Structures are given as structure tokens and as C-alpha cells.
Amino acid sequence: MKKGIYLKETGVILSTLPYGDSGSIVKVFTAESGLMSYFAKNGPSAKGKLSPFEPFTLGEISYEEGNGSLALLREFKVSNYHLPIRESLERIEAAALMADALDKTQGPGLEAPDLFTLFCLYLKWLPQAKNPFTLAASFYLKTMKHEGVLHITPDCTGCGNPLGECLLCEGTALCTDCALEGTALEPEETQLVLLLTLAREFKDIKQEEISPRLLQALRLFFENTTQ
Ligand SMILES: [Zn+2]
Structure with missing residues (x-):
């Protein structure tokens, strides 16, 4: 795949687990590909601020296939935090x-x-x-x-x-x-x-x-x- 061109999915975050130093594994129920797990380099954001990776947040994921089994989450555009x-x-x-x-x-x-x-x-x-x-x-x-x-x-x-x-x-x-x-x-x-x-x-x-x-x-x- 060409660099900079990401695949997209609409999905709802189900859970986020810390992974490595500052990364996280984000589990997302997607509209098109079922239940997917992505690796995100940046974990939950600073204290007191609502992370886009909070469970039940709906949005559009941009990702690319990783070398291992996990796809790399590049961007998550929130459309509804379900506040x-x-x-x-x-x-x-x-x-x-x-x-x-x-x-x-x-x-x-x-x-x-x-x-x-x-x-x-x-x-x-x-x-x-x-x-x-x-x-x-x-x-x-x-x-x-x-x-x-x-x-x-x-x-x-x-x-x-x-x-x-x-x-x-x-x-x-x-x-x-x-x-x-x-x-x-x-x-x-x-x-x-x-x-x-x-x-x-x-x-x-x-x-x-x-x-x-x-x-x-x-x-x-x-x-x-x-x-
Ligand atoms: Zn009966």
C-alpha cells in the first residue's frame, strides 16, 4: 500500500488497553469488518481530558495494515462521544x-x-x-x-x-x-x-x-x- 493512504472504517470503541510505553490496543466494533483491534501509538490523552479512545465513542478510523497481526490506527475522527x-x-x-x-x-x-x-x-x-x-x-x-x-x-x-x-x-x-x-x-x-x-x-x-x-x-x- 502507498504511504499516506489509509484505509477507513466507521466504528464504536469498545475498550482501550495500555500497550508498551505509551501505546494502546483499541478494540473497535466496526460497521464493515466486525470486531477489530488496532494498535495506536498514543495512549489516552492527558488527565481530565476526554480521550477519543473512551469506550462507546463513535467515529471514523483511519488505519494501515501493520507488519504483525494488528493494524495501525493513524487517526480517529470522533463523530459522537455519547456524552x-x-x-x-x-x-x-x-x-x-x-x-x-x-x-x-x-x-x-x-x-x-x-x-x-x-x-x-x-x-x-x-x-x-x-x-x-x-x-x-x-x-x-x-x-x-x-x-x-x-x-x-x-x-x-x-x-x-x-x-x-x-x-x-x-x-x-x-x-x-x-x-x-x-x-x-x-x-x-x-x-x-x-x-x-x-x-x-x-x-x-x-x-x-x-x-x-x-x-x-x-x-x-x-x-x-x-x-
Ligand atoms: Zn411445552
């Missing part, structure tokens, strides 16, 4: 859960433009949600759906009867007669899981609350199903 997310610890935690879902399922060169669009949308919605963790839970479910490992419908996957109480196991929800094992959900929890899986618009889930218990159950469900 409202940084105003609350709960929002930051919820956004970190979404980043974690991507980290566990996505990889370099695995393009996932639909998931990228969804991630950007959820980051935008996060500050307006009554409970940011509801969005994080929805993102877990939609990521599983995107990966083709979630098969939840309003009816039991086993017998076809409408789901009330149910058990979550290996990407599916079964009624208490069909399931042998799994995480048990109350009827209202089942309804919320269905809503968070199938919701198409923000207004459908904006006011929903999720209990810490259900959030934890869905995180486990995600981990067991995607590992």
Missing part, C-alpha cells in the same frame, strides 16, 4: 454489558452491519430509557437472535402451548411440562423476555423495568447459549 451515557454510572454499566455481548460473539472480519446499526441505536436510546439495564438485556437477546442461536416465540418450542411460566435453556424457552432443566421464569418475566426479544421500536421498551434477578438470568442464558 449522555457518561452522565450516569448505570448507563455506563449497561453500555459495558452491550460491549461485552459483542466481545463474546463477534470477531475480526465477521461483518455484522445489522448488529452495528442496532448497537448504535441502543447507545442513542440508552440515556432515554427508564432503566438502562432493560436495553442491555434486550441487546443480549437480539445479539443471540442475530447469531441464530435464539429460538423464542410466544409458544413453547416443545408442545406449542402458549408460554406462561417457562424455563430458559440453550437458546429456547420451554413450558414447565416440556423442560427438564433451565432457569425458571414467572409469567410476567416470560412476557418481558418476549417483548425485549421482539421489540422493533424504542417506545415498546422505553418504560420497561427489569429486575436484577432477570438481568442476571438473561446474562447466564446468553453465556450458556453462545459459548
Whole structure:
């Protein structure tokens, strides 16, 4: 490649780790190339100043192929710091859960433009949600759906009867007669899981609350199903 001509990608920073004396490894979920890691010569900027490499920052990366496996990040043009997310610890935690879902399922060169669009949308919605963790839970479910490992419908996957109480196991929800094992959900929890899986618009889930218990159950469900 000619010197000075850089490749470009749009992406959201997921994490930045110090590397060497002043460099860093920047993990970015990109629109075109999936989850990528870049080496940046300059680490996070001076104290008190918001670094462009802060997690959840959206922007345009200019990079060139490195000699090793890591591409060299030359420039990062910030288009959105998502500042409202940084105003609350709960929002930051919820956004970190979404980043974690991507980290566990996505990889370099695995393009996932639909998931990228969804991630950007959820980051935008996060500050307006009554409970940011509801969005994080929805993102877990939609990521599983995107990966083709979630098969939840309003009816039991086993017998076809409408789901009330149910058990979550290996990407599916079964009624208490069909399931042998799994995480048990109350009827209202089942309804919320269905809503968070199938919701198409923000207004459908904006006011929903999720209990810490259900959030934890869905995180486990995600981990067991995607590992
Ligand atoms: Zn059944």
C-alpha cells in the first residue's frame, strides 16, 4: 500500500488497553469488518481530558495494515462521544454489558452491519430509557437472535402451548411440562423476555423495568447459549 493512504472504517470503541510505553490496543466494533483491534501509538490523552479512545465513542478510523497481526490506527475522527451515557454510572454499566455481548460473539472480519446499526441505536436510546439495564438485556437477546442461536416465540418450542411460566435453556424457552432443566421464569418475566426479544421500536421498551434477578438470568442464558 502507498504511504499516506489509509484505509477507513466507521466504528464504536469498545475498550482501550495500555500497550508498551505509551501505546494502546483499541478494540473497535466496526460497521464493515466486525470486531477489530488496532494498535495506536498514543495512549489516552492527558488527565481530565476526554480521550477519543473512551469506550462507546463513535467515529471514523483511519488505519494501515501493520507488519504483525494488528493494524495501525493513524487517526480517529470522533463523530459522537455519547456524552449522555457518561452522565450516569448505570448507563455506563449497561453500555459495558452491550460491549461485552459483542466481545463474546463477534470477531475480526465477521461483518455484522445489522448488529452495528442496532448497537448504535441502543447507545442513542440508552440515556432515554427508564432503566438502562432493560436495553442491555434486550441487546443480549437480539445479539443471540442475530447469531441464530435464539429460538423464542410466544409458544413453547416443545408442545406449542402458549408460554406462561417457562424455563430458559440453550437458546429456547420451554413450558414447565416440556423442560427438564433451565432457569425458571414467572409469567410476567416470560412476557418481558418476549417483548425485549421482539421489540422493533424504542417506545415498546422505553418504560420497561427489569429486575436484577432477570438481568442476571438473561446474562447466564446468553453465556450458556453462545459459548
Ligand atoms: Zn411445552
